[in-house]
Amino acid sequence: MSFLVLVLLYALALAGFALALFLALEVAAAILGKDEATGDMPPAGPVVVVIPAHNEATSIAPTLENARAQLREGDRMLVVADNCTDDTAAAARALGAEVIERNDVSRRGKGYALQFALDHLRAAPPAIVVFTDADCLFAPGALQQIAGLAAHKDRPAQALYLMSAPREAGPRLKVAEFAWGFINNVRMRGLSRLFDVTRFTGAGFAAPWRALSGLDLGSGEIVEDLALTMTLIRKNAAPIFVPGAVVTSEFPADDAALTRQSARWSIGSLSYSARESLGALIDGLAKGRFAQIGAAIDLMIPPLTIFAAMLVALVIFCFFAWIATGVSGAFQLACWALALAGVSVVAAWARFGQEALPPSALRGVFDFLLSKISVFGARGRASAKTWTPTRNGPGQRDQDETGE
Structure with a gap:
C-alpha cells in the first residue's frame, strides 16, 4: 500500500x-x-403566518384552525396556493385566511412559494413572519412563543418540529420517528447550547421582517431549509432554538411517499453540504x-x-x-x-x-x-x-x- x-x-x-x-x-x-427560560414575550407588532399549500383543499382545515386560534387581533394568516389544481384557495378563504395564488410550473418548490409571500408582504411588512407547513399543528401557545422570542431577540426563532408515525404504522416508522427527533430535538438542542444557533427545520420558524426582507428564497434548492439557515447566519441573523414551542406533523404512510421524502433530504443535504x-x-x-x-x-x-x-x-x-x-x-x-x-x-x-x-x-x-x-x-x-x-x-x- x-x-x-x-x-x-x-x-x-x-x-x-x-x-x-x-x-x-x-x-x-x-x-x-438546561434550556433558557423564555417566558411570555408577545411581539410588539403584527405577525403574519405564511403557509405554502399545494393541492391541500381536503386537508388544510386543521392547520388553519389551529393557527387562527393562536393569533391576536391584527395578526394574519397568508396561504400561498402554489400551482394548485384543486380548490385549495377557496377552502383557505372560507376558513378566514388571506390567499395569494401562484402559478408557475417551471419553478416548483417551497422556496419559490415563500419568496412569493415575502414579495406580497413587502408593501406593508409585518413585524414578524412565521413559516409553517399546511400539515403542521402548533402546540398551545407555541406560535406566539416563537414570534415573541424572535421579536425580543431580534433573531429568527425555530420551534421544535417533530413528526410522528401514524397509529397504524409498524416498527419501521417508529424508528423513523426517533431518527427525526434525533436531528431536530437532540442534535439541534445540543447545537443550540454549544453555539447558540440552530437550523431552520422546515416548519415553525419565526423571523423579524428585517432578517427576511433582503433575501431571495426562490433558488429552487431541494433542501431550502438548510440554504435559508446558512444565508441567515452569514447575515448575522443566526436562528435560535425554542424547544418549549412544539410543532407537530405526521409521516406519510405510503412507501413511495416516504422514499421521495427521505431521498430529498438525504441526497439533497449531502449535496448541499459538499458544496x-x-x-x-x-x-x-x-x-x-x-x-x-x-x-x-x-x-x-x-x-x-x-x-x-x-x-x-x-x-x-x-x-x-x-x-x-x-x-x-x-x-x-x-x-x-x-x-x-x-x-x-x-x-x-x-x-x-x-x-x-x-x-x-x-x-x-x-x-x-x-x-x-x-x-x-x-x-x-x-x-x-x-x-x-x-x-x-x-x-x-x-x-x-x-x-x-
Whole structure:
C-alpha cells in the first residue's frame, strides 16, 4: 500500500473521528444542559403566518384552525396556493385566511412559494413572519412563543418540529420517528447550547421582517431549509432554538411517499453540504463567527444512517490497511469514531427517544435500514433532482423536510 493511500486513510479516519466527536458533544450538551427560560414575550407588532399549500383543499382545515386560534387581533394568516389544481384557495378563504395564488410550473418548490409571500408582504411588512407547513399543528401557545422570542431577540426563532408515525404504522416508522427527533430535538438542542444557533427545520420558524426582507428564497434548492439557515447566519441573523414551542406533523404512510421524502433530504443535504459546508466553516473562522463555525461543522455530519454506513466502511478499509501495512493508527481512530457515534445514538435514545421508539419496536431498525436502499436507488435519486410533492394519499398533504 502506497504512502499516499495511507495518508488518505489517516485523513479520512481523523475526519470521521472529529465529526463523531462533535456529534457526541451535541448529544452530551442536549442531555446535560438546561434550556433558557423564555417566558411570555408577545411581539410588539403584527405577525403574519405564511403557509405554502399545494393541492391541500381536503386537508388544510386543521392547520388553519389551529393557527387562527393562536393569533391576536391584527395578526394574519397568508396561504400561498402554489400551482394548485384543486380548490385549495377557496377552502383557505372560507376558513378566514388571506390567499395569494401562484402559478408557475417551471419553478416548483417551497422556496419559490415563500419568496412569493415575502414579495406580497413587502408593501406593508409585518413585524414578524412565521413559516409553517399546511400539515403542521402548533402546540398551545407555541406560535406566539416563537414570534415573541424572535421579536425580543431580534433573531429568527425555530420551534421544535417533530413528526410522528401514524397509529397504524409498524416498527419501521417508529424508528423513523426517533431518527427525526434525533436531528431536530437532540442534535439541534445540543447545537443550540454549544453555539447558540440552530437550523431552520422546515416548519415553525419565526423571523423579524428585517432578517427576511433582503433575501431571495426562490433558488429552487431541494433542501431550502438548510440554504435559508446558512444565508441567515452569514447575515448575522443566526436562528435560535425554542424547544418549549412544539410543532407537530405526521409521516406519510405510503412507501413511495416516504422514499421521495427521505431521498430529498438525504441526497439533497449531502449535496448541499459538499458544496457549502467547508466554505462556510472557513468563512466563519476568518470572521470569528462562532455560530457559523458550529453550524458549518454540524452541516458536515451526514444524516444518521449515512454517517453510520460511512463509519462502518471506514473501519473495514482501515482494518485491511492495518493488515497490509502493520500500521494500526487509522484503524484505531476509525473504531473510536464508530464507538463514539454508537454511544451517542444509544444515549440519545435512552434520554429522549424511548417514547417514540419503545424497546418493543427496536426490531424495526433492520427494516428501516433496508428501506434506505430505495432512497439511493433510481427512484430516490430522480426524486432528489427536482422538487416533487410527497403525498400521503390522493388529495392529502405534502411532506417536505428532514429525516434521517
